[in-house]
Amino acid sequence: MFFSGALDLPWWGLVLVTLGLTHITIASVTIFLHRHQAHRALDLHPAVSHFFRLWLWMTTGMVTKEWAAIHRKHHAKCETVDDPHSPQIHGLNKVLWTGVFLYVKESHNKDTIERYGHGTPDDWIERNVYNRFSVLGLTIMGLINIALFGIVPGLVILAIQIAWIPFWAAGVINGIGHFWGYRNWATDVPDASRNLFPWGILIGGEELHNNHHAYASSAKLSAKWYEFDIGWMYIRILEIMGLAHVKHVAAMPKFHESAKPVCDFDTLQAVITHRYDVLSKYVKSLRTLYVEEIAKLRTVAPQDALKLEALKASLYRNEKTLQAPEREQLQQGLARSRALATVYVMRHELEAIWERSTASKDQLLAQLQDWCHRAEASGVQQLQDFSLRLRSYA
Numbered sequence: 001m002f003f004s005g006a007l008d009l010p011w012w013g014l015v016l017v018t019l020g021l022t023h024i025t026i027a028s029v030t031i032f033l034h035r036h037q038a039h040r041a042l043d044l045h046p047a048v049s050h051f052f053r054l055w056l057w058m059t060t061g062m063v064t065k066e067w068a069a070i071h072r073k074h075h076a077k078c079e080t081v082d083d084p085h086s087p088q089i090h091g092l093n094k095v096l097w098t099g100v101f102l103y104v105k106e107s108h109n110k111d112t113i114e115r116y117g118h119g120t121p122d123d124w125i126e127r128n129v130y131n132r133f134s135v136l137g138l139t140i141m142g143l144i145n146i147a148l149f150g151i152v153p154g155l156v157i158l159a160i161q162i163a164w165i166p167f168w169a170a171g172v173i174n175g176i177g178h179f180w181g182y183r184n185w186a187t188d189v190p191d192a193s194r195n196l197f198p199w200g201i202l203i204g205g206e207e208l209h210n211n212h213h214a215y216a217s218s219a220k221l222s223a224k225w226y227e228f229d230i231g232w233m234y235i236r237i238l239e240i241m242g243l244a245h246v247k248h249v250a251a252m253p254k255f256h257e258s259a260k261p262v263c264d265f266d267t268l269q270a271v272i273t274h275r276y277d278v279l280s281k282y283v284k285s286l287r288t289l290y291v292e293e294i295a296k297l298r299t300v301a302p303q304d305a306l307k308l309e310a311l312k313a314s315l316y317r318n319e320k321t322l323q324a325p326e327r328e329q330l331q332q333g334l335a336r337s338r339a340l341a342t343v344y345v346m347r348h349e350l351e352a353i354w355e356r357s358t359a360s361k362d363q364l365l366a367q368l369q370d371w372c373h374r375a376e377a378s379g380v381q382q383l384q385d386f387s388l389r390l391r392s393y394a
Contacts, residue, residue, distance in 0.1 A: 005150040022164040025059045028052040030204035030231040038068040041219035045243040058141040059161045061134035066107045069117035079190040085174040099170035177209035185214035185276035198227045205231035214276045215250035253277045259391035263368045270393035272354045285382040293337045304336035339380045
C-alpha cells in the first residue's frame with residue numbers, strides 16, 4: 001500500500017492523466033505566458049491569471065518575467081546573432097534537443113530581463129515565493145503526484161511534466177517552428193517562422209508559428225479557414241464566462257466590390273496594415289509568372305530556361321539575405337526574362353513603401369500611386385492584375 005496512490009489507475013489511465021496534466025501546462029504557457037504576458041493580446045481575470053502562475057510554478061518552475069523577456073527579445077532580434085534561440089544561427093539540432101539550455105543561458109542575461117521583462121507580475125508572492133523557490137513548486141507537485149498515483153508512477157509523471165515544455169516549446173516550436181513547415185505570410189526579413197501543422201492541438205495552437213510572427217499581438221493564432229487553434233477556443237470559453245477580455249486579433253483584409261480609380265489614403269492604410277497579405281499574394285503572382293516564363297523559354301531558348309530554373313532557391317527570398325554569388329546568379333537568370341525581372345524589382349519597390357517610416361503620408365501615397373501606374377503600364381499581366389487588387393483593398 002505504501003507504493004500505491006489514492007487513485008489505483010491502470011497504465012492507460014496514467015497515460016491519459018499525464019496527457020491531461022501536461023495539456024493544462026501547455027494551455028497555461030500559450031494563454032498566460034505567451035498571449036497574455038508577452039504580447040498583451042488579452043486580459044485575464046485575476047483568479048485565472050493566478051491559477052496559471054501557480055500551475056506553471058508547480059510544473060515547470062519558470063519565472064514569468066524571464067519567459068516574457070526572452071520571448072520578446074526573440075521577436076525583436078529574430079534570426080540574428082542576438083536571437084536567444086534561432087535555429088538559423090545555432091543550428092536545428094542544438095535548438096531542438098538543447099533549447100532549454102539556451103533559454104537558461106539567456107535568463108542569466110540581466111540586460112535582457114530588465115529591457116524586455118517590463119509589465120510582468122511583481123507582487124509579494126511573485127518576489128518572495130515563485131521567483132525565490134522555483135524548486136519548491138516542483139517538489140509540491142511531485143508529492144501530490146506520489147500521493148495520488150504512487151511513488152514510481154508519480155515520479156514518472158513529474159519527470160514528464162518537467163520535460164514537456166522544454167521539449168515542445170523550447171525545442172520543437174523554437175527549433176522546427178523556424179525551420180520546417182508552411183508559411184501563410186512572408187514576414188519581415190530575416191524571420192524564418194513556419195506553421196508546423198494547420199491544427200494547433202498538441203501544443204495549444206503554437207504550431208501556427210508563422211501566423212503568430214506575422215501578427216504577434218493577436219490572441220488568435222489561426223488565420224485560414226482550415227486552421228484550428230485550440231488555445232483560441234479556450235480563450236473564447238473564458239471570454240464567454242467573463243474571465244477574459246480579448247484586446248487584439250489579426251485584422252483580415254477586406255475588399256471593395258470594384259477597384260478605386262486611384263489609390264487614396266484609405267487604400268494606403270489598408271495596404272500597410274495588410275502588408276503580409278499583400279506580399280503573400282504578390283509572391284504567388286511571381287511564382288505564376290516564373291512557371292510561365294520557363295515554359296516559354298523551353299521551346300525557344302532551352303539554355304535560358306535552365307538559367308531561370310536555377311533561380312528557384314533564391315527568387316522568392318529577400319535580396320538582403322542572399323550571398324554575393326547568389327545575387328550574381330539571380331541577376332544573370334533574370335536577364336533572360338524582362339517580365340520576371342520587372343516583377344522581381346517591383347516587389348522590392350512595393351515592400352519599400354511600408355518600410356519607409358520617415359516618409360510622410362503624402363509621400364507614401366504618391367509612391368503607391370506611382371507603383372500602380374507603372375505596374376499597369378508594364379505590359380505584364382500579373383502586375384496589371386495586382387495593381388487592380390491593391391486598388392481594391394478596403
